[in-house]
Amino acid sequence: MSTASLGSYYRTIITVAVVLLATAFLFSSLRVDAWVGLKPFFEWMGTTWFGVIGTTWGAVFAVVQAFHLLAMALMGGAIIVSDGRLLGLGFSEMDEREVLDKSHTIFSRSLAVVLLTGIFMACGVAMKIYYLEVYWYKMLALSVGILFTYGIKKPLLAKSLDDISPLVRRAVALSSLVVWFSVAGAGRWIGFSG
Amino acid sequence: MINQAVYSFSVWLDSLESSTLLHESFYMYNWIESTHVLFLMVSLGMLFLIDLRMLGYAFPNVPASKVAEKLSMPMFFGFAVMIITGLMLFYAIPVRSGQSLWLRIKVVLLIAAAVNALLFHWRMKRSISSWDTDAKAPIGLRLGAVLSIIFWVLIVICGRLIAYDWFDCAHGQSGLAGVLAGCIDGQAQF
Numbered sequence: 443m444s445t446a447s448l449g450s451y452y453r454t455i456i457t458v459a460v461v462l463l464a465t466a467f468l469f470s471s472l473r474v475d476a477w478v479g480l481k482p483f484f485e486w487m488g489t490t491w492f493g494v495i496g497t498t499w500g501a502v503f504a505v506v507q508a509f510h511l512l513a514m515a516l517m518g519g520a521i522i523v524s525d526g527r528l529l530g531l532g533f534s535e536m537d538e539r540e541v542l543d544k545s546h547t548i549f550s551r552s553l554a555v556v557l558l559t560g561i562f563m564a565c566g567v568a569m570k571i572y573y574l575e576v577y578w579y580k581m582l583a584l585s586v587g588i589l590f591t592y593g594i595k596k597p598l599l600a601k602s603l604d605d606i607s608p609l610v611r612r613a614v615a616l617s618s619l620v621v622w623f624s625v626a627g628a629g630r631w632i633g634f635s636g
Numbered sequence: 637m638i639n640q641a642v643y644s645f646s647v648w649l650d651s652l653e654s655s656t657l658l659h660e661s662f663y664m665y666n667w668i669e670s671t672h673v674l675f676l677m678v679s680l681g682m683l684f685l686i687d688l689r690m691l692g693y694a695f696p697n698v699p700a701s702k703v704a705e706k707l708s709m710p711m712f713f714g715f716a717v718m719i720i721t722g723l724m725l726f727y728a729i730p731v732r733s734g735q736s737l738w739l740r741i742k743v744v745l746l747i748a749a750a751v752n753a754l755l756f757h758w759r760m761k762r763s764i765s766s767w768d769t770d771a772k773a774p775i776g777l778r779l780g781a782v783l784s785i786i787f788w789v790l791i792v793i794c795g796r797l798i799a800y801d802w803f804d805c806a807h808g809q810s811g812l813a814g815v816l817a818g819c820i821d822g823q824a825q826f
Contacts, residue, residue: 500800501797501800504793504796504797504799504800505793505796507796508792508793508795508796509789511676511792511796512676512680512788512789514676514677515676515677515679515680515684515792516680516681516684516685517677517681518676518677518678518681519677519678519680519682519684519685520681520685521677522677522678522681522682522710523682523685526710532706532709532710533706535702535706536695536698536702536703536706537697537698540695540697540698541695541698544695548685548688548694623674626674626677627674630669630670630673630674631670633669633670633673634666634669634670
């Protein structure tokens with residue numbers, strides 16, 4: 443099927459379809475099968491260099507964790523500025539296109555650091571997080587956040603901003619804030635679930 | 637002398653019922669800790685964006701004064717929340733926190749970061765009209781921005797290390813570590 447037949451919102455439709463499929467997957471027996479199947483992978487993660495360093499040297503783990511937090515702070519700052527601008531909250535005198543584009547660049551780079559440090563940390567506590575329900579919620583929220591940002595928000599805001607209805611802009615900004623706050627909140631929840 | 641005073645004050649705080657209640661409340665303590673960590677995004681997120689603007693990496697086409705002016709309000713709000721929640725976290729576990737080497741280093745770094753921020757703000761106010769629309773701030777302010785980032789990276793690292801008990805007085809620290817952590821001879825174990 444040609445994507446043109448889905449109209450100008452094909453990315454949005456595909457993203458929503460992926461999220462719905464993922465939700466259906468979560469409530470089916472396939473979820474348990476996939477979880478059991480992933481166990482060898484998590485066991486392997488613990489044996490990698492990252493896993494060995496993470497479990498052997500607490501100080502290294504803590505420093506990487508600190509950089510995870512720092513990158514998350516910068517990522518959060520970029521989200522607050524871009525979504526605050528879209529909502530018209532306080533950044534109205536700053537050029538909208540400039541703010542959105544630069545914020546997205548900062549967001550993407552910070553996200554790369556968050557993911558890299560996150561992989562290191564996951565290797566250090568692989569089997570702990572494998573059995574931790576909230577870790578999977580965080581991964582779900584993170585996947586939704588990445589899909590939303592790169593599948594919906596970025597393509598939508600790439601258009602001329604004057605052509606986008608104020609309601610849609612606000613809805614996108616609010617959704618972005620909610621999704622990324624959920625990711626951060628679930629991350630903190632992991633912190634006090636062990 | 638200072639270590640004895642900090643210890644006595646911490647022991648007094650620890651004797652208060654509300655301190656014990658806060659420490660033993662699983663949800664309340666974790667909500668406070670989570671708020672403390674999550675507000676990094678509001679406080680440090682904004683601060684880093686201001687610093688990166690001065691270095692020419694963020695919003696180089698937006699006047700520096702506008703970036704600083706618009707982001708300062710949420711930044712100060714974020715820092716206010718972090719100070720309040722930080723004090724509450726100290727209040728919940730006062731003796732161990734008061735004798736945490738990492739917290740002590742963190743406090744020194746916080747003071748250094750505050751002094752650097754004041755100097756930065758003063759220098760910026762004095763010279764902004766001559767470089768406001770330039771992509772990069774003058775060298776002195778760029779140095780201040782780099783120092784600010786370094787201080788805050790170290791502050792977050794120290795904050796993370798507080799959770800580790802390597803230098804806790806409960807392990808019987810001696811020598812420099814014991815003095816810097818503020819361990820008192822014959823102190824009660826908490």
